[in-house]
Structure formats: C-alpha cells, structure tokens
Amino acid sequence: MSKKTLSIIVLLIIALIISLIIIDFIGKSSDKRGENPYDLDVDQYKLVDSSLIRYRETKNFPLGDRLPGAIDVYNGLIYLGVEDALLIITPEGLQKKSIPLTGKPESIRVTASNIIIAYKNEINVFDSSGKLLSSWKVDNERTIITSVAVKDSLLFVADAGNRRVLRYTLDGKLLGEFTGKRESTAGHGFIVPSANFDLVVNKFGELWVVNPGEHSIENYSDEGELRGFWTKNSMEIDGFSGCCNPAELAVMDDGSFITSEKALVRIKVYDPSGRLLSVVAPPEKFLDQGHAPEVAADSTGVIYALDFDRKMIRVFEKTDDPQKN
Amino acid sequence: MEKDKSIKRREFIHTGLRLALGFSLAGVAVAAGRKSTAEKWVWQIDPAKCTQCGRCATECVKSPSAVKCIHAYDLCGYCDLCGGYFKPGVKQLETGAENQLCPTAAIQRKYIEEPYFEYVINEDLCIGCAKCVKGCSSFGNGSLHLQIRHDRCDNCNECSIARSCPSDAIKRVPASQPYLIKGEFIKPLKG
Numbered sequence: 001m002s003k004k005t006l007s008i009i010v011l012l013i014i015a016l017i018i019s020l021i022i023i024d025f026i027g028k029s030s031d032k033r034g035e036n037p038y039d040l041d042v043d044q045y046k047l048v049d050s051s052l053i054r055y056r057e058t059k060n061f062p063l064g065d066r067l068p069g070a071i072d073v074y075n076g077l078i079y080l081g082v083e084d085a086l087l088i089i090t091p092e093g094l095q096k097k098s099i100p101l102t103g104k105p106e107s108i109r110v111t112a113s114n115i116i117i118a119y120k121n122e123i124n125v126f127d128s129s130g131k132l133l134s135s136w137k138v139d140n141e142r143t144i145i146t147s148v149a150v151k152d153s154l155l156f157v158a159d160a161g162n163r164r165v166l167r168y169t170l171d172g173k174l175l176g177e178f179t180g181k182r183e184s185t186a187g188h189g190f191i192v193p194s195a196n197f198d199l200v201v202n203k204f205g206e207l208w209v210v211n212p213g214e215h216s217i218e219n220y221s222d223e224g225e226l227r228g229f230w231t232k233n234s235m236e237i238d239g240f241s242g243c244c245n246p247a248e249l250a251v252m253d254d255g256s257f258i259t260s261e262k263a264l265v266r267i268k269v270y271d272p273s274g275r276l277l278s279v280v281a282p283p284e285k286f287l288d289q290g291h292a293p294e295v296a297a298d299s300t301g302v303i304y305a306l307d308f309d310r311k312m313i314r315v316f317e318k319t320d321d322p323q324k325n
Numbered sequence: 326m327e328k329d330k331s332i333k334r335r336e337f338i339h340t341g342l343r344l345a346l347g348f349s350l351a352g353v354a355v356a357a358g359r360k361s362t363a364e365k366w367v368w369q370i371d372p373a374k375c376t377q378c379g380r381c382a383t384e385c386v387k388s389p390s391a392v393k394c395i396h397a398y399d400l401c402g403y404c405d406l407c408g409g410y411f412k413p414g415v416k417q418l419e420t421g422a423e424n425q426l427c428p429t430a431a432i433q434r435k436y437i438e439e440p441y442f443e444y445v446i447n448e449d450l451c452i453g454c455a456k457c458v459k460g461c462s463s464f465g466n467g468s469l470h471l472q473i474r475h476d477r478c479d480n481c482n483e484c485s486i487a488r489s490c491p492s493d494a495i496k497r498v499p500a501s502q503p504y505l506i507k508g509e510f511i512k513p514l515k516g
C-alpha cells in the first residue's frame with residue numbers, strides 16, 4: 001500500500017470518528033437525551049386485545065374549516081352542527097341541506113317531527129323543514145347544556161354547570177328537574193367535574209343519564225326517580241377511568257350503549273346491563289389526551305363519531321373479522 | 326338550582342382555593358414584574374404544548390427546578406381515583422408512598438367529604454418532573470400542569486429548559502402577565 005493511500009485511509013477514519021462524535025453530541029443535545037427518569041408509562045392502557053375490536057373504520061369525512069359542535073343521525077341522514085349552521089349530510093358525505101344557526105350547538109337531537117338544537121344556555125326547537133318553532137334560555141348563570149334527549153313530547157336537558165337534568169315540554173315549559181340524588185345505599189347524585197354530562201332516551205322510552213364522576217350510567221323515571229344503574233370504575237378496557245367518563249353516550253335500537261371516553265380516548269359498545277360487547281375504536285385511533293368524540297348510531301348499527309381533535313366525522317361498521325392492531 | 330348540600334360545599338371550596346391560587350400568583354407576578362423591569366419579559370410554559378418529557382426537572386439551572394406543578398382547581402374533579410396522585414392500576418386508594426405517583430410525595434391529598442378529595446402541591450418538595458401532569462392529563466381533566474414560578478426563576482437570558490424542551494413549550498411572556506394558567510371549567514371543553 002502506498003504512503004498516499006495510507007494517509008487517505010487514516011484521514012477517512014479520522015473524519016468518520018469526528019462525524020460520529022458530532023452526531024452523538026447533536027443527538028444528545030436535541031431530542032435524544034435518553035430515557036426520561038420520571039416517565040409514566042400509560043401505553044399499556046392504550047393496548048387493546050384485537051379480538052375485542054369488532055368494528056372497522058370504513059370512511060371519514062374531514063370538515064375542513066368548519067368547527068365541529070354536535071352530531072346526531074336520524075333516518076339514514078347525518079345532522080352535523082358547526083359554528084353557524086346545521087348541515088344535513090348523506091351517508092356518502094354529500095351535503096343535502098344547510099339550516100342557519102345562531103352559533104355552534106352543544107347538542108342536537110332529531111326526531112320524526114323535530115330538530116332540537118341546544119346551545120350553552122339556550123334551546124331551539126325546529127320542525128323537520130328547519131322552521132324555528134320555539135326558543136328559550138335556561139336562565140341560570142352557571143348553566144352549561146351538554147346534551148338533550150326527547151321522549152314523545154318531553155325534552156330532557158343535561159345542565160353540567162348545575163349538575164342537574166331539566167324536564168321541559170317541547171315549547172319550553174319547565175316541568176321539573178332532578179340532581180340524581182338517590183337512596184344513600186345507591187351512592188351519590190350527579191358528579192360532573194367538567195362539561196361532559198350526557199343523557200339519552202332509548203327506543204323503549206327509557207331515560208339513561210351518565211354520572212361521569214362515578215363512571216356510571218343510570219336509568220331514571222321521567223320524574224327523576226332512580227330505577228337502576230351500572231358502574232364500571234377501572235382503567236382497564238372494560239371500564240371507565242378519569243374524572244368524567246364516559247364523556248359521551250349514544251344508544252342503539254336494541255338498547256346497547258355506545259360510550260366514548262376522553263383523555264384515554266376510546267369508543268366501546270356495552271349491553272344494557274353494562275357488559276362490554278365490543279371495542280369500536282381503541283386509543284391508538286385518536287390523539288393522545290384528546291377530547292371524547294361525540295357518537296351516534298343509525299338503525300343498522302353503523303356508528304358515527306364526531307372527532308373534535310381531528311375535525312372529521314368517522315364512520316365505524318361492524319366486521320366479523322376482529323381487527324389486527 | 327343546587328339542591329345537593331355537599332355540592333354547594335364543594336363549590337365553596339372550589340372558590341376559596343381558586344382565590345388562594347389567584348392571590349399567591351398575583352403576589353409572585355408583582356415580584357416578577359419588579360425583577361424584570363428592564364427586560365419586561367419572563368419565561369413561561371405553555372401548558373397546551375407541554376408533553377411532560379421530564380426535562381423541566383433536569384435542565385433548569387436551579388436545584389430544585391424553578392418549575393412547579395400548579396393545580397387549576399376549576400378543572401379538577403376532586404376525584405377519589407385521581408390519575409395525577411395514584412399510580413395507574415393501584416388496587417387500594419390509600420395514601421401510602423408505594424401508591425403515589427409523585428416521586429417526592431409533593432402532592433397532599435385531603436379528604437373533604439364523600440366522594441371528594443382535594444389535592445394540594447407542596448412546592449418545596451415539587452421538582453417539576455411532570456409525572457403527575459401526565460397522569461392527570463392521561464386519565465383525568467388535565468388540571469395539574471407545570472409553570473415556571475417567578476419567585477424561584479432567575480429569568481436567565483437563555484432559559485436552559487427552553488433550549489432543550491422537545492415541544493417548544495417554553496416562551497417569553499410579558500412580566501405583567503407571567504403565568505399561563507389553564508382555563509376554567511366554565512368554558513365548554515370540546516370543539
């Protein structure tokens with residue numbers, strides 16, 4: 001080997017060593033400073049046994065610049081509330097109609113003859129064509145309406161700020177309210193630490209209210225008398241964790257519940273007695289520490305999730321093939 | 326409106342603590358303002374950007390770090406099963422050190438009344454490691470968050486945490502408004 005070749009090889013080796021030192025230094029001084037000695041491993045709670053996931057995301061509709069407010073599904077159509085309108089959308093994602101609104105709704109409920117829109121402290125009742133029939137304010141400075149549900153001519157309103165359920169006629173006459181207080185052995189009334197307080201009326205006319213601080217789903221008579229409840233207090237997949245879960249609730253035609261959780265975001269289906277039937281979407285489908293998507297289902301069991309973080313409607317359909325994670 | 330006495334009591338507690346936090350931070354704000362009349366800017370953490378990487382505990386020139394955990398009581402659920410206080414998966418909700426998430430036992434848990442517990446940070450013990458912040462954000466309402474406390478911070482020309490923060494969460498803010506405290510419950514959370 002000539003002297004010149006040897007010098008080149010030595011120089012190359014020196015250059016390689018210097019670059020390795022520089023790469024190592026840059027790596028350490030930017031993002032790769034090694035392990036966080038204080039890390040809290042929450043990843044184990046994000047892992048879901050794939051055999052439990054019996055739904056697949058089949059499509060999604062990004063909302064672009066529109067700000068998502070609330071969603072409902074009725075008679076095969078999606079009713080989406082955005083910052084200043086109610087958009088009526090086909091299952092293929094085509095906008096059929098737009099009804100102007102005075103703001104971004106917190107909750108929407110559609111029935112055969114009415115569309116009910118709830119804002120923070122106001123209720124608007126429209127007919128199916130979008131004509132405003134009645135409108136009233138819930139006159140309390142702490143009121144934060146988070147959900148509404150209809151049973152025949154009764155309207156139930158969840159007021160998170162005051163941890164109560166109000167009962168109205170559809171033209172705004174207040175009939176009563178309750179705070180979920182029950183016999184001492186049954187536990188505590190509504191505990192609502194944040195603006196997550198949902199209620200539904202199922203096909204059988206039963207009113208179910210989430211008690212988010214207790215991780216329970218509670219069945220009340222129209223007058224607010226407790227009839228039954230189930231509780232799932234756990235960080236595992238079959239339970240609810242954190243301060244206010246399930247943050248969103250919907251109901252299927254057979255009475256099964258669709259639950260949606262915030263923080264460790266996940267969507268699941270439970271039977272009416274509280275047995276976990278399926279995971280619809282595991283945490284890996286959502287942003288870490290995200291908002292709970294609002295959920296709704298059509299009569300065929302297709303689940304629609306309004307993802308506030310990703311600003312899109314996501315559609316989940318049942319599959320016989322459990323998903324592979 | 327409120328029919329439940331225990332909830333009334335809790336609201337009272339909420340308000341009391343909120344004011345207490347407000348006053349202590351206001352005092353510190355004045356101190357920060359005085360300390361930095363020339364520069365008029367101080368360093369602060371944007372809690373919305375913080376990803377709880379742990380560097381606030383290890384990179385500050387002060388020992389222990391000038392970063393402390395702050396509790397936004399408005400957002401807190403006062404839960405028995407607190408994701409910021411207990412290690413995930415604990416079987417018994419007891420205050421033994423083996424059940425606590427905080428490596429320095431800086432969070433004090435006080436029973437208020439069934440089913441509410443109040444969580445208070447002892448800043449002398451807190452090292453700003455963000456472990457509780459991650460627990461609270463992952464399982465709870467995210468009421469625990471980090472802030473640079475200006476009675477402890479040297480307001481270095483170049484904050485060494487800002488230099489190494491992987492999330493670009495530390496920025497200069499006006500000394501007259503030196504804190505970026507998380508919002509209140511009254512704001513709807515979604516959207």
Ligand code: SF4
Nearest residue numbers: 375376378380381490
């Ligand atoms: S260095 Fe940045 S991301 Fe890490 S804990 Fe501090 S503020 Fe949060």
Ligand code: SF4
Nearest residue numbers: 427451452454455457
């Ligand atoms: S876990 Fe870390 S940030 Fe939280 S109180 Fe303890 S020392 Fe402070």
Ligand code: SF4
Nearest residue numbers: 385478479481484485
């Ligand atoms: S400015 Fe200096 S003292 Fe203050 S937090 Fe940053 S490194 Fe610590």
